[in-house]
Protein backbone atom coordinates (compact mmCIF):
# COMPACT_ATOMS: atom_id res chain seq x y z
CA UNK A 5 0.00 0.00 0.00
CA UNK A 6 1.33 3.40 -0.92
CA UNK A 7 0.15 6.10 1.44
CA UNK A 8 1.31 9.67 1.07
CA UNK A 9 -1.16 11.10 3.53
CA UNK A 10 0.83 11.18 6.75
CA UNK A 11 3.60 13.77 6.55
CA UNK A 12 5.50 14.58 9.72
CA UNK A 13 4.86 18.27 9.16
CA UNK A 14 1.76 19.87 7.63
CA UNK A 15 0.93 23.52 8.19
CA UNK A 16 -2.64 23.44 6.78
CA UNK A 17 -4.40 22.58 10.07
CA UNK A 18 -2.57 25.44 11.81
CA UNK A 19 -3.49 28.22 9.39
CA UNK A 20 -6.71 28.91 11.27
CA UNK A 21 -4.78 29.60 14.48
CA UNK A 22 -2.61 32.20 12.79
CA UNK A 23 -3.88 35.39 14.37
CA UNK A 24 -3.96 33.98 17.86
CA UNK A 25 -0.50 32.40 17.59
CA UNK A 26 1.11 35.49 16.03
CA UNK A 27 0.02 37.38 19.13
CA UNK A 28 1.65 34.75 21.31
CA UNK A 29 4.82 34.78 19.18
CA UNK A 30 5.11 38.55 19.65
CA UNK A 31 4.51 38.15 23.35
CA UNK A 32 7.18 35.46 23.63
CA UNK A 33 9.69 37.53 21.62
CA UNK A 34 9.07 40.64 23.74
CA UNK A 35 10.98 39.04 26.63
CA UNK A 36 14.08 41.00 27.58
CA UNK A 37 16.40 38.09 26.66
CA UNK A 38 15.26 38.27 23.03
CA UNK A 39 15.68 42.02 22.33
CA UNK A 40 17.83 43.12 19.39
CA UNK A 41 21.60 43.24 19.79
CA UNK A 42 23.70 46.24 20.68
CA UNK A 43 27.03 47.00 19.07
CA UNK A 44 28.88 45.26 21.92
CA UNK A 45 26.88 42.09 21.42
CA UNK A 46 28.13 40.98 18.05
CA UNK A 47 29.60 38.01 19.85
CA UNK A 48 28.23 37.19 23.29
CA UNK A 49 30.21 36.24 26.38
CA UNK A 50 28.96 32.67 26.70
CA UNK A 51 25.57 34.07 27.59
CA UNK A 52 23.08 31.24 27.13
CA UNK A 53 20.19 33.43 28.27
CA UNK A 54 20.66 36.07 25.56
CA UNK A 55 19.31 35.43 22.08
CA UNK A 56 18.64 38.48 19.89
CA UNK A 57 15.54 37.63 17.85
CA UNK A 58 14.99 40.98 16.10
CA UNK A 59 11.47 41.10 17.56
CA UNK A 60 10.75 44.17 15.40
CA UNK A 61 10.54 41.86 12.34
CA UNK A 62 7.74 39.95 14.02
CA UNK A 63 5.56 43.05 13.72
CA UNK A 64 5.22 42.45 9.97
CA UNK A 65 5.90 38.75 9.36
CA UNK A 66 2.63 37.13 8.33
CA UNK A 67 3.23 33.38 8.85
CA UNK A 68 0.68 32.64 6.12
CA UNK A 69 2.40 30.29 3.67
CA UNK A 70 4.73 27.71 5.16
CA UNK A 71 8.42 28.13 4.31
CA UNK A 72 9.02 26.52 0.90
CA UNK A 73 12.20 24.53 0.18
CA UNK A 74 13.66 27.25 -2.06
CA UNK A 75 13.25 29.96 0.62
CA UNK A 76 14.89 28.37 3.62
CA UNK A 77 17.38 31.24 3.81
CA UNK A 78 14.83 34.07 3.90
CA UNK A 79 13.57 36.17 6.78
CA UNK A 80 10.48 34.11 7.77
CA UNK A 81 12.71 31.02 8.01
CA UNK A 82 15.41 32.85 9.97
CA UNK A 83 12.88 34.27 12.45
CA UNK A 84 11.17 30.90 12.84
CA UNK A 85 14.38 29.00 13.49
CA UNK A 86 15.66 31.61 15.96
CA UNK A 87 12.35 31.41 17.83
CA UNK A 88 12.41 27.61 17.83
CA UNK A 89 15.98 27.35 19.06
CA UNK A 90 15.16 29.77 21.87
CA UNK A 91 12.00 28.05 23.00
CA UNK A 92 13.50 24.58 22.64
CA UNK A 93 16.37 25.53 24.87
CA UNK A 94 14.33 26.94 27.73
CA UNK A 95 14.26 23.22 28.55
CA UNK A 96 18.06 22.87 28.50
CA UNK A 97 19.81 23.66 31.76
CA UNK A 98 22.74 26.07 31.67
CA UNK A 99 23.39 27.04 35.26
CA UNK A 100 24.29 30.63 36.10
CA UNK A 101 27.89 31.81 35.95
CA UNK A 102 29.69 33.02 39.02
CA UNK A 103 30.58 36.68 39.36
CA UNK A 104 28.31 37.92 36.61
CA UNK A 105 26.11 40.69 37.86
CA UNK A 106 22.41 39.95 37.77
CA UNK A 107 23.04 36.44 36.51
CA UNK A 108 20.57 34.71 38.85
CA UNK A 109 17.80 37.12 37.91
CA UNK A 110 18.42 36.47 34.20
CA UNK A 111 18.63 32.73 34.86
CA UNK A 112 15.24 32.83 36.59
CA UNK A 113 13.72 35.02 33.88
CA UNK A 114 14.98 32.90 30.97
CA UNK A 115 13.70 29.62 32.41
CA UNK A 116 10.59 31.07 34.05
CA UNK A 117 7.06 29.82 33.51
CA UNK A 118 6.30 32.60 31.06
CA UNK A 119 8.87 31.38 28.54
CA UNK A 120 8.06 27.72 29.17
CA UNK A 121 4.32 28.12 28.62
CA UNK A 122 4.44 30.58 25.72
CA UNK A 123 7.15 28.48 24.07
CA UNK A 124 5.06 25.33 24.31
CA UNK A 125 2.03 27.12 22.87
CA UNK A 126 3.80 28.50 19.78
CA UNK A 127 6.05 25.49 19.13
CA UNK A 128 3.68 23.26 17.03
CA UNK A 129 2.65 26.19 14.83
CA UNK A 130 6.26 27.20 14.19
CA UNK A 131 7.47 23.65 13.59
CA UNK A 132 4.78 22.92 11.01
CA UNK A 133 5.31 26.35 9.45
CA UNK A 134 9.08 26.00 9.25
CA UNK A 135 9.35 22.32 8.32
CA UNK A 136 6.37 21.62 6.02
CA UNK A 137 8.78 21.78 3.04
CA UNK A 138 10.46 18.61 4.27
CA UNK A 139 7.45 16.91 2.76
CA UNK A 140 6.74 13.30 2.43
CA UNK A 141 9.59 11.64 0.58
CA UNK A 142 9.36 8.33 2.41
CA UNK A 143 6.59 5.97 1.36
CA UNK A 144 5.05 2.95 2.97
CA UNK A 145 6.23 -0.25 1.33
CA UNK A 146 9.80 0.86 0.61
CA UNK A 147 12.42 -1.69 1.62
CA UNK A 148 14.88 -1.07 4.42
CA UNK A 149 17.73 -1.29 1.88
CA UNK A 150 16.38 1.88 0.22
CA UNK A 151 17.05 3.83 3.38
CA UNK A 152 20.46 2.28 3.89
CA UNK A 153 21.36 3.48 0.39
CA UNK A 154 19.96 6.93 1.15
CA UNK A 155 22.11 7.22 4.25
CA UNK A 156 25.15 6.26 2.15
CA UNK A 157 24.18 8.96 -0.36
CA UNK A 158 24.03 11.58 2.39
CA UNK A 159 27.62 10.78 3.33
CA UNK A 160 28.74 10.93 -0.32
CA UNK A 161 26.86 14.18 -1.01
CA UNK A 162 28.18 15.83 2.13
CA UNK A 163 31.76 14.81 1.41
CA UNK A 164 31.51 16.07 -2.18
CA UNK A 165 30.05 19.37 -0.93
CA UNK A 166 32.80 19.94 1.61
CA UNK A 167 35.50 19.09 -0.91
CA UNK A 168 34.10 21.73 -3.28
CA UNK A 169 33.67 24.27 -0.49
CA UNK A 170 37.22 23.87 0.77
CA UNK A 171 38.53 24.18 -2.80
CA UNK A 172 36.47 27.35 -3.25
CA UNK A 173 37.75 28.85 0.00
CA UNK A 174 41.35 28.12 -0.94
CA UNK A 175 40.89 29.65 -4.41
CA UNK A 176 39.28 32.75 -2.93
CA UNK A 177 41.93 33.02 -0.21
CA UNK A 178 39.29 32.72 2.47
CA UNK A 179 40.07 29.39 4.11
CA UNK A 180 40.53 30.49 7.74
CA UNK A 181 37.61 32.94 7.65
CA UNK A 182 35.41 30.45 5.84
CA UNK A 183 36.30 27.72 8.32
CA UNK A 184 35.40 30.11 11.12
CA UNK A 185 31.92 30.54 9.70
CA UNK A 186 31.65 26.80 9.12
CA UNK A 187 32.74 25.93 12.66
CA UNK A 188 30.07 28.24 14.07
CA UNK A 189 27.50 26.19 12.17
CA UNK A 190 28.99 22.76 12.94
CA UNK A 191 30.82 23.09 16.27
CA UNK A 192 28.83 25.73 18.15
CA UNK A 193 25.53 24.00 17.38
CA UNK A 194 26.77 20.46 18.07
CA UNK A 195 25.69 20.51 21.75
CA UNK A 196 22.16 21.49 20.71
CA UNK A 197 21.90 18.60 18.26
CA UNK A 198 23.34 16.24 20.83
CA UNK A 199 21.07 17.19 23.72
CA UNK A 200 17.99 16.97 21.49
CA UNK A 201 18.82 13.33 20.78
CA UNK A 202 20.30 12.28 24.11
CA UNK A 203 17.38 13.32 26.25
CA UNK A 204 15.09 11.40 23.91
CA UNK A 205 17.38 8.38 24.27
CA UNK A 206 17.10 8.73 28.05
CA UNK A 207 13.32 8.71 27.61
CA UNK A 208 13.45 5.36 25.81
CA UNK A 209 13.00 6.49 22.20
CA UNK A 210 15.62 4.04 20.86
CA UNK A 211 14.89 1.13 23.18
CA UNK A 212 14.11 -1.21 20.31
CA UNK A 213 17.66 -0.93 18.98
CA UNK A 214 20.61 -2.53 20.75
CA UNK A 215 22.91 -0.02 22.41
CA UNK A 216 25.83 -0.56 20.04
CA UNK A 217 23.64 -0.12 16.98
CA UNK A 218 22.14 3.24 17.90
CA UNK A 219 23.17 6.56 16.34
CA UNK A 220 25.94 8.30 18.22
CA UNK A 221 26.28 12.08 18.10
CA UNK A 222 29.08 12.23 20.65
CA UNK A 223 32.03 10.30 19.23
CA UNK A 224 35.14 11.45 21.03
CA UNK A 225 37.48 11.42 18.05
CA UNK A 226 35.19 13.69 16.08
CA UNK A 227 34.83 16.06 19.02
CA UNK A 228 38.58 16.31 19.51
CA UNK A 229 39.14 17.11 15.86
CA UNK A 230 36.42 19.75 15.75
CA UNK A 231 37.60 21.33 18.98
CA UNK A 232 41.09 21.70 17.53
CA UNK A 233 39.87 23.26 14.29
CA UNK A 234 37.43 25.55 16.12
CA UNK A 235 40.21 26.80 18.36
CA UNK A 236 42.50 27.34 15.37
CA UNK A 237 39.96 29.65 13.70
CA UNK A 238 39.05 31.48 16.93
CA UNK A 239 35.70 29.86 17.67
CA UNK A 240 36.45 29.22 21.32
CA UNK A 241 33.45 30.42 23.28
CA UNK A 242 30.65 28.16 24.35
CA UNK A 243 27.18 28.22 22.86
CA UNK A 244 25.52 30.48 21.92
CA UNK A 245 28.13 33.22 21.87
CA UNK A 246 28.00 33.35 18.06
CA UNK A 247 24.22 33.33 17.93
CA UNK A 248 24.08 36.08 15.29
CA UNK A 249 26.08 34.03 12.81
CA UNK A 250 23.90 30.93 12.77
CA UNK A 251 22.32 30.39 9.38
CA UNK A 252 18.61 29.54 9.50
CA UNK A 253 19.31 26.10 8.02
CA UNK A 254 21.97 25.37 10.64
CA UNK A 255 19.52 26.11 13.45
CA UNK A 256 16.87 24.15 11.56
CA UNK A 257 18.96 21.00 11.82
CA UNK A 258 18.99 21.28 15.63
CA UNK A 259 15.34 22.28 15.75
CA UNK A 260 14.35 19.32 13.59
CA UNK A 261 15.94 16.95 16.12
CA UNK A 262 14.20 18.81 18.95
CA UNK A 263 10.89 18.57 17.06
CA UNK A 264 11.21 14.82 16.56
CA UNK A 265 12.55 14.30 20.08
CA UNK A 266 9.76 16.26 21.75
CA UNK A 267 7.10 13.59 21.16
CA UNK A 268 7.42 9.82 21.63
CA UNK A 269 5.17 9.18 18.60
CA UNK A 270 8.05 10.57 16.52
CA UNK A 271 10.60 8.17 18.06
CA UNK A 272 10.98 6.21 14.82
CA UNK A 273 11.58 9.36 12.80
CA UNK A 274 14.10 10.61 15.36
CA UNK A 275 16.04 7.37 14.95
CA UNK A 276 16.33 7.90 11.19
CA UNK A 277 17.11 11.61 11.51
CA UNK A 278 19.77 11.01 14.16
CA UNK A 279 21.56 8.57 11.85
CA UNK A 280 21.57 11.30 9.18
CA UNK A 281 22.95 13.81 11.70
CA UNK A 282 25.76 11.40 12.50
CA UNK A 283 26.38 10.85 8.78
CA UNK A 284 26.79 14.61 8.34
CA UNK A 285 29.25 14.77 11.23
CA UNK A 286 31.33 11.89 9.88
CA UNK A 287 31.40 13.32 6.37
CA UNK A 288 32.52 16.70 7.70
CA UNK A 289 35.34 15.14 9.71
CA UNK A 290 36.44 13.12 6.68
CA UNK A 291 36.49 16.24 4.51
CA UNK A 292 38.40 18.19 7.15
CA UNK A 293 40.96 15.42 7.44
CA UNK A 294 41.52 15.62 3.70
CA UNK A 295 41.48 19.42 3.38
CA UNK A 296 43.48 20.35 6.48
CA UNK A 297 45.72 17.42 7.40
CA UNK A 298 48.03 19.75 9.35
CA UNK A 299 45.15 20.59 11.71
CA UNK A 300 43.96 17.06 12.06
CA UNK A 301 47.17 15.32 12.99
CA UNK A 302 47.54 13.72 15.42
CA UNK A 303 43.95 12.55 15.36
CA UNK A 304 41.52 11.35 12.79
CA UNK A 305 43.09 10.30 9.51
CA UNK A 306 41.20 10.21 6.26
CA UNK A 307 41.25 6.40 6.38
CA UNK A 308 39.76 6.50 9.89
CA UNK A 309 36.98 8.75 8.69
CA UNK A 310 36.21 6.53 5.70
CA UNK A 311 36.07 3.48 7.97
CA UNK A 312 33.77 5.40 10.35
CA UNK A 313 31.40 6.09 7.46
CA UNK A 314 31.30 2.41 6.52
CA UNK A 315 30.69 1.41 10.12
CA UNK A 316 27.85 3.90 10.38
CA UNK A 317 26.06 2.50 7.33
CA UNK A 318 26.45 -1.08 8.65
CA UNK A 319 25.16 0.00 12.06
CA UNK A 320 22.14 1.64 10.47
CA UNK A 321 21.42 -1.53 8.46
CA UNK A 322 21.53 -3.58 11.68
CA UNK A 323 19.24 -1.09 13.44
CA UNK A 324 16.71 -1.36 10.61
CA UNK A 325 16.75 -5.17 10.83
CA UNK A 326 15.87 -4.86 14.51
CA UNK A 327 13.11 -2.34 13.78
CA UNK A 328 11.68 -4.50 11.00
CA UNK A 329 11.64 -7.67 13.06
CA UNK A 330 9.73 -5.92 15.79
CA UNK A 331 7.51 -3.45 13.93
CA UNK A 332 7.41 -4.74 10.34
CA UNK A 333 6.90 -2.40 7.41
CA UNK A 334 5.35 0.36 9.54
CA UNK A 335 8.54 0.56 11.60
CA UNK A 336 10.66 0.83 8.46
CA UNK A 337 8.38 3.49 7.00
CA UNK A 338 8.38 5.63 10.12
CA UNK A 339 12.13 5.39 10.54
CA UNK A 340 12.51 6.11 6.84
CA UNK A 341 10.45 9.28 7.25
CA UNK A 342 13.09 10.54 9.64
CA UNK A 343 15.86 9.69 7.19
CA UNK A 344 14.00 11.45 4.41
CA UNK A 345 13.28 14.70 6.27
CA UNK A 346 16.84 14.93 7.57
CA UNK A 347 18.25 14.10 4.13
CA UNK A 348 16.29 16.95 2.57
CA UNK A 349 17.19 19.29 5.42
CA UNK A 350 20.88 18.45 4.89
CA UNK A 351 20.60 19.23 1.18
CA UNK A 352 18.98 22.61 1.83
CA UNK A 353 21.60 23.44 4.46
CA UNK A 354 24.40 22.66 2.01
CA UNK A 355 22.84 25.03 -0.47
CA UNK A 356 22.39 27.83 2.11
CA UNK A 357 25.90 27.56 3.53
CA UNK A 358 27.39 27.28 0.04
CA UNK A 359 25.65 30.51 -1.04
CA UNK A 360 26.78 32.36 2.09
CA UNK A 361 30.39 31.28 1.61
CA UNK A 362 30.38 32.10 -2.11
CA UNK A 363 29.27 35.59 -1.20
CA UNK A 364 31.58 36.16 1.77
CA UNK A 365 34.65 34.72 0.07
CA UNK A 366 34.27 36.93 -3.02
CA UNK A 367 32.97 40.12 -1.42
CA UNK A 368 35.16 42.37 -3.61
CA UNK A 369 33.37 40.92 -6.59
CA UNK A 370 30.01 41.79 -5.06
CA UNK A 371 31.33 45.32 -4.53
CA UNK A 372 32.12 45.45 -8.27
CA UNK A 373 28.66 44.10 -9.08
CA UNK A 374 27.18 46.85 -6.92
CA UNK A 375 29.04 49.48 -8.96
CA UNK A 376 27.68 48.06 -12.20
CA UNK A 377 24.17 47.80 -10.83
CA UNK A 378 24.29 51.36 -9.50
CA UNK A 379 25.23 52.64 -12.98
CA UNK A 380 22.47 50.61 -14.54
CA UNK A 381 19.95 52.08 -12.07
CA UNK A 382 21.10 55.59 -12.98
CA UNK A 383 20.81 54.83 -16.72
CA UNK A 384 17.66 52.75 -16.84
CA UNK A 385 15.49 53.29 -13.79
CA UNK A 386 16.51 56.03 -11.39
CA UNK A 387 13.16 55.63 -9.61
CA UNK A 388 13.74 51.98 -8.74
CA UNK A 389 12.17 50.86 -5.44
CA UNK A 390 14.47 51.70 -2.58
CA UNK A 391 14.53 52.18 1.15
CA UNK A 392 16.53 55.00 2.70
CA UNK A 393 17.83 54.86 6.26
CA UNK A 394 19.26 57.59 8.48
CA UNK A 395 20.95 56.12 11.52
CA UNK A 396 22.94 57.55 14.45
CA UNK A 397 26.33 56.43 15.72
CA UNK A 398 26.44 52.91 17.13
CA UNK A 399 23.13 52.02 15.55
CA UNK A 400 23.60 48.33 15.08
CA UNK A 401 21.45 45.98 13.09
CA UNK A 402 21.17 42.49 14.53
CA UNK A 403 22.17 40.11 11.75
CA UNK A 404 19.34 39.44 9.36
CA UNK A 405 18.51 38.51 5.79
CA UNK A 406 16.36 40.17 3.13
CA UNK A 407 13.74 38.60 0.92
CA UNK A 408 15.11 40.43 -2.12
CA UNK A 409 18.43 41.43 -3.64
CA UNK A 410 19.60 44.79 -2.35
CA UNK A 411 22.45 47.23 -2.64
CA UNK A 412 23.75 49.17 0.30
CA UNK A 413 24.85 52.60 -0.99
CA UNK A 414 26.33 55.05 1.50
CA UNK A 415 25.04 58.58 0.81
CA UNK A 416 26.30 60.66 3.74
CA UNK A 417 29.71 62.20 3.91
CA UNK A 418 30.50 62.06 7.58
CA UNK A 419 32.86 64.34 9.46
CA UNK A 420 35.41 64.44 6.68
CA UNK A 421 35.69 63.20 3.10
CA UNK A 422 36.68 59.56 3.11
CA UNK A 423 35.75 59.04 6.78
CA UNK A 424 34.27 55.62 7.51
CA UNK A 425 30.49 55.65 7.87
CA UNK A 426 29.57 52.04 8.46
CA UNK A 427 31.02 48.66 9.28
CA UNK A 428 29.33 45.90 7.39
CA UNK A 429 29.77 42.21 8.14
CA UNK A 430 28.54 38.71 7.38
CA UNK A 431 31.03 36.69 9.41
CA UNK A 432 32.59 36.71 12.85
CA UNK A 433 35.62 39.00 12.75
CA UNK A 434 34.63 40.60 9.44
CA UNK A 435 34.57 44.40 9.26
CA UNK A 436 34.00 45.74 5.78
CA UNK A 437 34.48 49.49 6.11
CA UNK A 438 32.20 51.68 4.00
CA UNK A 439 32.46 55.41 3.32
CA UNK A 440 30.59 57.92 1.16
CA UNK A 441 29.76 56.40 -2.22
CA UNK A 442 30.72 52.85 -1.27
CA UNK A 443 28.39 50.08 -2.31
CA UNK A 444 27.92 46.38 -1.82
CA UNK A 445 25.45 43.86 -3.23
CA UNK A 446 23.58 41.67 -0.74
CA UNK A 447 21.87 38.80 -2.56
CA UNK A 448 18.59 37.69 -1.02
CA UNK A 449 18.92 35.37 1.95
CA UNK A 450 22.52 36.33 2.79
CA UNK A 451 23.08 36.86 6.50
CA UNK A 452 24.59 40.26 7.39
CA UNK A 453 24.57 43.13 9.84
CA UNK A 454 26.11 46.58 10.22
CA UNK A 455 27.06 49.31 12.65
CA UNK A 456 27.12 53.07 12.06
CA UNK A 457 30.53 54.53 12.99
CA UNK A 458 29.92 58.24 12.27
CA UNK A 459 27.60 60.83 13.84
CA UNK A 460 24.84 60.10 11.35
CA UNK A 461 24.86 57.76 8.37
CA UNK A 462 22.44 57.99 5.46
CA UNK A 463 22.28 55.04 3.12
CA UNK A 464 20.03 53.72 0.38
CA UNK A 465 18.95 50.19 -0.29
CA UNK A 466 17.69 49.91 -3.86
CA UNK A 467 15.90 46.62 -4.53
CA UNK A 468 17.38 44.81 -7.52
CA UNK A 469 15.39 42.67 -9.98
CA UNK A 470 16.26 38.97 -10.11
CA UNK A 471 17.07 39.14 -13.86
CA UNK A 472 19.85 41.66 -13.25
CA UNK A 473 21.50 39.35 -10.75
CA UNK A 474 21.19 36.37 -13.07
CA UNK A 475 22.84 38.35 -15.88
CA UNK A 476 25.74 39.31 -13.64
CA UNK A 477 26.27 35.81 -12.31
CA UNK A 478 26.17 34.36 -15.83
CA UNK A 479 29.18 36.51 -16.61
CA UNK A 480 31.23 34.97 -13.80
CA UNK A 481 33.81 32.27 -14.35
CA UNK A 482 32.35 29.08 -12.90
CA UNK A 483 35.34 28.48 -10.65
CA UNK A 484 34.61 31.63 -8.65
CA UNK A 485 31.14 30.61 -7.63
CA UNK A 486 31.28 26.86 -8.01
CA UNK A 487 29.99 24.95 -5.06
CA UNK A 488 27.73 21.97 -4.76
Ligand SMILES: [Fe+2]
Pocket residue numbers: 404405406452
Ligand atom coordinates in the same frame (compact mmCIF):
# COMPACT_ATOMS: atom_id res chain seq x y z
FE1 LIG B 1 20.23 44.55 5.72
